[in-house]
Amino acid sequence: MRAIHVGLCGVGTVGGGTAAVLKRNAEEIARRAGRPIKIIIAANRDLDRAREMCGPDVEIVSDALKVVNHPDVDIVVELIGGTTIAKELVLKAIANGKHVVTANKKLIAEYGNEIFERAQEKGVTVAFEAAVAGGIPVIKALREGLTANRIEWIAGIINGTSNFILTEMRDKGLAFADVLAEAQRLGYAEADPTFDIEGHDAGHKLTIMSAIAFGIPVQFDKAYLEGISKLDAADIKYAGELGYRIKLLGVTRRRENGIELRVAPTLIPHKRLIANVDGVMNAVLVKGDAVGATMYYGPGAGAEPTASAVIADLVDVTRLATADPENRVPHLAFQPSALANLPILPIDEVETCYYLRMDAEDRPGVLADVSRILADANISVESMLQRPATEQNDSRADIIILTHQAVEKNVNGALTKIEALGSINGKVVKLRLEHLNG
Template sequence: MKPINIGLMGVGTVGGGVATVLKRNAEEISRRAGRDIRLTIAARRNVEQARELVGEEVAIVADAFAVVDHPDVDIVVELIGGDTVAKELVLRAIANGKHVVTANKKLLALHGNEIFARAQEKGVMVAFEAAVAGGIPIIKALREGLSANRIEWIAGIINGTSNFILTEMREKGASFADVLAEAQRLGYAEADPTFDVEGHDAGHKLTIMAAIAFGIPMNFGACYLEGISRLDGRDIRYAEELGYRVKLLGLTRCTEDGVELRVHPTLIPEGRLIANVNGVMNAVLAKGDAIGPTLYYGAGAGALPTASAVVADIVDVARLMTADPEHRVPHLAFQPDQLKDLPLLPMDEVVSSYYLRISVTDRAGVLAEITRLLAENDISIEALIQKGSLSEGTAEVVLLTHRVKERQANAAIAAIEALASVTCPVVRLRMEELNG
């Protein structure tokens, strides 16, 4: 069968990984795909550096547009990132009738609706396994493996940098700032870590998973984002005393009132498998109505794991590129005319349990006041511990609530903060059982 020609745009860490995997595993890949897959042309401004990464036999150009316009290229791999020039290149590749494989979560979360519509018109495929959770084949699992299910919710540890930081904070008792500095030294965090630690990256990935799980358009704008940068090591310790681990989760749930789409630090019972996913590793827990809970775990970043997903997409596309589009799996799992614009639930309407830490001055009756305010807001308490000694003038009340609407939790928190004996803003973390 005719070999498939790959054009690569963006030859950095992951691009080098793709070249390595295609070369090293050429025989295995060809034995599986039933055709040879060869990297024909690659684009990077610095041609010499690209040469070192992709080897002698690949044509190298400085201008990525030369790749999308190249007549021999069957599949374009976009690893440039961002949503400016990458968007232009992907749209042009589609216009040129080329299939696209991309790892660009931001591009899809922000412009996926447009890109998939164009691809549909032109009858080409846009594959994006590498955009979510690196090497883990989670897109394939959600889109094909769970196709018999109504997917109820997904909870993912989908940002390795944040998970590394949270793991170190717990294991070493270190502060966010100290661990961040270490992560930067190790290359696990960028010089500007905002994108990772404030939840943007996880939000992009979550947006893509929600679209596939529920058959809705991409709607990153509606995603609630709360990062880990203000997380206090004390809360990780207290959570542990109560039997919980704190993880930055991307959570999406389909409820009768709308779809939840939220990224925030979350307490998870320590017995859950996902609570024990540590370091830079990723995991996605998905609940289907037939299959129940199911978890997918692996490396969420890195040259070779990400290349594993990119090349798996290439094999999939290579198999189906000459087939009638009706034989293909729809980009967003559901047929394009079957997407539903379900309402996105505002954060105020989301139902969750809460961890609250309240700093109080030594005054008789303060606990009674707090519990009264919670009761007035229909919030019942699941557990309560008191830290520090009231006799020394201050103490901390740490409590876990049952499930209530965020609006109620906010009202109760505002009322508690208005108490004279409450000395600081209340620390509030959300808590998920992840069992049903």
């Protein structure tokens, strides 16, 4: 089956990530898409970097027009950014009958109406999942996952730089300027941070979500933008005392006479899940009339998270535009002929951390016995807590042990031995523990 041919315009952070993930997960992606997806040509000013990122099989050029005019390219990926060359390239690709995938939020928020009209005329797709909230598939959720709903409002933390700054201001009680300098040092903020901290970036993303949610054209020029640069640390403190957190929040809301579209530092009750989205993470809360509130959370920027969205679009376009009808979206996500033969492991083979609680005699040597049994079974202890079992009986204690990663059958073997100790009463309570590190 012929591979889908991708032409890549721009091999910067996201372009490099896209090339890397397409190579690394080539087999898995082909199993999903029904055919391989391959970059055949890439344009970049720095030719050496492009060669290094894309590998020897990809033609490297400096002129991006060569990519959009290449006769063998099926899908053009635009990762140059801005609205001058990028716009020209996207329109030319469409004119040439090629599908387009872009991460360019400014281009879509400001010129989306024109671009979609041209695409519609030519029967090609312009996909832009990566333009909003990086790797979180929130465009897909809004456009396809929530189609039953009359959307009432969307509230999003959609600029990682601002959210990092606000999180640090709150946690450390620092002023805006001090945290900004730290963020710049860490690479979370640009040398000129205006675009992020004054709400432009969030405004672009919100504009796109608003259009999709309410079925209106993109209208970035009507968005109200207020940034965080003038936010006083005192207000973060007072908000905290009142039970609120301040977030740079994009809000778009359906009202009877129109649509609200605004980005501003906003108080949110601290008990809301979205108020606890900290650091550079993004989250979008959507209120639909049927489903209620759903939330989409994850990394909103970065090379591979954004590449994840770019490639999801490539697979979508591939499935929609090229496969036979029955192959379009496979029932189990992978093409039926490409299902894997991986076994489901029996519970004995599971590896996780454990919480163990035992009722023990409160005398010297008990802990030593228990510890030895665990060590012999190759189970290492992460932490331990000892508490009187009951107020009535101070000769017995509850011992609680958290383990590091261990194999379930080893844990079960050790527990049998521990339960056989004269100093241990009854069965040991065993629960599993997951750190769920992102």
